[in-house]
Amino acid sequence: MSKEMLNALDALEAEKGVSKEIVIEALEAALVSAYKRHYGQAQNVVVEFEQKKGNIHVYAVKEVTEEVMDSQLEVSLKDALLINPAYEIGDTIRFEVTPKDFGRIAAQTAKQVILQRVREAERDIIYNEFSAYEKDIMQGIVERQDHRYIYVNLGKIEAVLSKQDQMPNEFYQPHDRIKVYVARVEKSSKGPQVFVSRSHPDLLRRLFEQEVPEVYDGIVEIISIAREAGDRSKIAVHSMDENIDPVGTCVGPKGQRVQAIVNELKGENMDIVEWNDDPAIYIANALNPAQVVDVIFDPTNSKACTVVVPDYQLSLAIGKRGQNARLAAKLTGFKIDIKSESDMASFYEQEAEKSDEIIASDMTADDYENMEFNEAETEALEEAEAVEEAEVVEETE
Structure with a gap:
């Protein structure tokens, strides 16, 4: 070994960000194993790497004892005193046992260790870089797909898009550019694994932050999101400034802001409603575009209510396959039962008759x-x- 090794370690630290001290420490541990493997030695040995000259030395470590039971691990006190009169029982002495041809073995071992450390360092760099993007959006290019995943190139790494994270109304082709939400970044034996999504509700949040400066700055806050990816979503927004209309801000002039998001999500419908600290008003807003006559809360369940709508608005309030009511319930966190005005009138009449019958029978x-x-x-x-x-x-x- 020579100064060329030191120069290589310096270049490695500068280019790959791999600490020279970490490589030397790993190299010394690997050389100990290599020495024992090649020379069939069972004694305790240590390997020292001279950082100034690049030379490598192997030392056998022996303990000073009164009587020697194992010559590979122990040295007698008598022999130790000949080396240095200050030695006592229990001290350890190092004897250099560097073989003449150990340089060749050291070079091979160093090569393996350095390659391994470079791979580990590159994996750590990639993991640290992409873990910083976790819960954020990135733009990638679709590369290929199999029966499990669609693989999206994010630059330094290939992310995976599972079937449940895909939008049902989208078809992905190689070389398509798409925006994805980085759901999580995991470490694995094969390196970092990045999982991305197109169906995650927070993808909407990040897209609004990109398109609406007021959302990014925190002037308009997205309180809640209910999403059925690829079909329809509801977003509840609230403004910290009384002079700013949160819904109008998110929609933008002539709907340009929300239209950009709709285009990115291939036509997914957006209902932007205003959040209110009054649950009745909030629930009524969440059922937009249907009109709400009354909201009656269940006295036995604080998270359940009955919403009364005009007869001609019943189907609109429920929505296609119950979608409008389902999204409103997700958005508000309330269990919502929708009834028309005539149904409620009949319900009240029946309740009144039951009450009269009970009174009469008593x-x-x-x-x-x-x-x-x-x-x-x-x-x-x-x-x-x-x-x-x-x-x-x-x-x-």
């Missing part, structure tokens, strides 16, 4: 006798009683 004969009637009702009752008595007399005769 009344006793004394309750009927004690009931107060007006003059007309009293005369009618007297006539009915007289007729009933006459019929009883006729039957008796």
Whole structure:
């Protein structure tokens, strides 16, 4: 080994960012194994790498004992005192045992260690770089696909897009440029693995941050997102500034801002609604474009409510295959039951009838006798009683 090795380590540190000290430490550990493997030695050895000259030395480490039981691991106190009178029992002495041809083995081992460390360093660099993009969006190029994944080139690494993270209305072809949401970055035995998504709700959040400066600056806040990827989404927004309309800001002049996002998501419909700290108003806004007459909260469940809409708005409020109601429930976190005005009127009538029946069934004969009637009702009752008595007399005769 020579100064050429030191120069190579310096260049490696400068180009790849691999610390020279880390490589030397790994090299010394590898050379210990290489020495024992090639020379069949079982003694304790250490390898030292001279960072000034690039030379490598192998030392056998032996413990000073009164009586030697294993000459490869121990040295007698008598022999130790001949080396240095200061040695005592329990001390360790290093004896250089560097073989003459160890340079060739060291060079081969160094090559393997350096290549391994370079690969590990490159993996760490890539992992650190892309873990910084976790929960953010990146633009990539579709390269290929198999039965499990679509592989997206992000530059230094190939990310994977699983089937559940794909949008059902999209077809991906090689060389297509797409924006993806970096869902997670994991370390694996084969290097960093980046998982991306096109269906994640937070993809919408990041796209709005790109298109709407007020969202990026925090003036307009996205409170909640409910998304059925590729079909329809609802976004609840709130403005920190009373003078700014959050919905209009996100829609943009002539709908340009939201249209850019719709185009990126291949025509996915967007409902942008205003968040309100009053749950009734918030739920009514979430069911947009349907009109809401009333919101009745369930007294037994704080997260359930019944929404009353005009008869002609019922189908609009529910939406195709229940989509509008389903997204509104996801957006607000409430279980929403939608009823028309006529259904609610019938419901109230039935409840009133049930209430009257319960009251009537609970009344006793004394309750009927004690009931107060007006003059007309009293005369009618007297006539009915007289007729009933006459019929009883006729039957008796």
